Amino acid sequence: xxxxxxxxxxxxxxxxxxxxxxxxxxxxxxxxxxxxxxxxxxxxxxxxxxxxxxxxxxxxxxxxxxxxx
Numbered sequence: 433x434x435x436x437x438x439x440x441x442x443x444x445x446x447x448x449x450x451x452x453x454x455x456x457x458x459x460x461x462x463x464x465x466x467x468x469x470x471x472x473x474x475x476x477x478x479x480x481x482x483x484x485x486x487x488x489x490x491x492x493x494x495x496x497x498x499x500x501x
Contacts, residue, residue, distance in 0.1 A: 435491045437474040437484060444473065450494045458482055458490075 435444055435451070441460075444451050445468075455461075460480055467476070473491070477484040 435473070435488065435495055437477075437488060438472050440470070440472055441468040441476055444491065448491075448494050450497070451491050454487075454490045454494065458487060 435448070441455070445455070458480070459482070460476055467479075471479070473487065474484060476482075477487050
């Protein structure tokens with residue numbers, strides 16, 4: 433399953449814990465942020481001024497690695 437921009441941040445983190453590092457490296461302290469419980473990836477990227485396409489590519493690289501493992 434691919435990660436999509438409309439998925440909730442906590443949903444993604446719960447399903448793919450390895451994404452925590454990607455969120456943190458992007459400047460998003462998602463684990464400790466209350467907004468992570470109701471924001472989706474697209475909303476969070478907009479708030480943080482991030483390139484959504486690049487973030488999605490990085491996040492989905494985790495799902496590819498999970499498939500290969």
